[in-house]
Amino acid sequence: IWSTSNKDVVLIESRDDITAGDGVRHDIIAHKGVLATETTCNCFSLLNAKGIPTHFIERESERRFLALRAKMIPVELVARRIATGSYLKRHPETIEGTVFDPLIFAIL
Template sequence: MDFLNRRYTPMSRRRRIYEGKAKVLYEGPEPGTLIQHFKDDATAFNNKKHDVIDGKGVLNNRISEYIFSRLNDIGVPTHFIRRLNMREQLIREVEIIPLEIVIRNVAAGSLSTRLGIEEGTALPRSIIEFYYKNDALNDPLVSEEHVTAFGWATTQEIDDIIALAIRVNDFLSGLFLGVGIRLVDFKMECGRLWENDMMRIVVADEISPDSCRLWDIKSSDKLDKDRFRRDMGGLVEAYSEVARRLGILAENEQTQGKGPVLVK
């Protein structure tokens, strides 16, 4: 399929497939593809807290594009095909598994609260957790037994998801360490990609400061969505700093007052 050279239908004429808190999915130009549009909406606590922050969607699109492209380069299967513009990506259509997979390297957030571990404590090893994607239930923590018993994923699919989570965590930890950022934890989602009669598990959704906890190694400044959750302010500035360190944001551009200026 000619994913790379097709013209794309204007947004107003596209068929909307799904709208979530931070993204919209539209019908793609070819069967088996979708267009993923990044919104400026910021949400926390399952949409109990909401705001619109100018430029956030652009930054998340570019950062997620960069990370997914790098994952593709090292052989980690993802749904990502390519970026279309500043807010949109062309992706493969997958059957999303209804789980949030959280990989933790350092105690923070709900883990600190739930187990009484001081935030910032390095964990003895990386911990992988599963949360059932259900806003009405506040995305409860579940075990592998729950996942298989209720048919959300098979035992083999869980093994594949865990293997992907370990690979992605190793890659991201090194990537961010190289630019002076500590990967505290992150959330990823996986989906079933059907190719003829074959199915494989791939990384889907996005990986961005919306879904990662990122701390500056020297100062421990938060460069992620905790700035919104905790009313710290400076979210776009923090995301811009992540983009700058990854080489996405132009070093010599001043973004204050006019939104992020990104390298094409």
């Protein structure tokens, strides 16, 4: 997140990094930042078009968009296909590697 010449506006840039386990695992996925920006901008544009106010102003480039400066609500959505990691710690009765079909979603 970058400051701009307007103190009320920030520039948000998406990168190709992906992490797991609070940063213990780190990889790069080519073009992830572009896809993340496209998805984010589409979602916020749809919300704005339906009269739901958001912080979104406009897409600035493939990886960047402008937004109003705001306090972030600390919500994380996790989608799980396979039982592993922290899920197993919270659900020790589950066998490691169990495939979830459909996906399991958790809001943290």
